[in-house]
Amino acid sequence: DTGVSQDPRHKITKRGQNVTFRCDPISEHNRLYWYRQTLGQGPEFLTYFQNEAQLEKSRLLSDRFSAERPKGSFSTLEIQRTEQGDSAMYLCASSPWVTGEKLFFGSGTQLSVL
């Protein structure tokens, strides 16, 4: 399967713990995105990478969230000191295009904070 891969698929954690998610994009895609989706809502933009450079981060993203994409390959999203409001599906997407955002999404990581 050469699609976008995300790990883990599900994560249950206690409030205050740190969690890290991984995303492996389609290999030839240089653009990578993180989105967050809660029940009944559309995906909400979190951050964007072009190769290894993080070019944009949502103003809604608190300082507890950090993302990296070392060497322009896989990406990680870390949430520190999780809160119940962080419970959501975290979606990763990649794209090869310079313009026109046809995104290829992974199946997401479902985070539950107890």
Next chain:
Amino acid sequence: EDQVTQSPEALRLQEGESSSLNCSYTVSGLRGLFWYRQDPGKGPEFLFTLYSAGEEKEKERLKATLTKKESFLHITAPKPEDSATYLCAVQAGSGGSNYKLTFGKGTLLTVNP
């Protein structure tokens, strides 16, 4: 701020009963309007990109159209396998982010056999 409003929130159809989903948007210079399909427990799957008013695109039983204020996703003679949530998203072409998509809440379509 870019905004996308989809209606109805949910739509139930009988197999073969054609209908349309609506997506109204406000954006600072539209670069593109996107339709995605999302099945339960999965990420969105790309369907169409529309770039300018008057543009139309088709794929199997789906047809997407675009005006200056809204887009429609027409579903002709739907089948049960068309059941999914359909998401509309816009990308701004001027001011603010040129990278992010702003999504609507989606329309949950159920097609009964």
